[in-house]
Amino acid sequence: MSNHEGYGDRRRSHSEVCTLFNEAHPQRPIVRSTVTKIVAKFQAAGHVRDLPKSGRPPVPENTQSDVMLQVQDNPHSITRQMGIDFNLSHTSIV
Known part of the structure; x- marks a missing residue:
């Protein structure tokens, strides 16, 4: 170069x-x-913009709020089921 x-x-x-x-x-x-x-x-x-990042996409704030409210309402919620309910990876719940 x-x-x-x-x-x-x-x-x-x-x-x-x-x-x-x-x-x-x-x-x-x-x-x-x-x-x-x-x-x-x-x-x-051909440009200097940042390329899309790999990895897990961020969880939208409104979904974060919904998850926190569900945990508050039911502290014994199962993270795998919550992941299914919110269309997230269960590891994003914890």
Whole structure:
């Protein structure tokens, strides 16, 4: 991978891009490796947005509230059954 990228009227090194960014945004300084990672991400995906995360999706707040209310109403609820009732993994209940 090249250590120079096009920007504006000419190609700049990742260090130059880092310096320009830090001059324009002193409250949010970055390091050269950040520029390198962003360039690699753009070259791989065509954009720099975060890719979807793998793993269990978050439980919506309203479902969390419903689960807590059921536990409050029946502290001896079985987590496996609650998982079925709320369409969640039983491990998300605990």
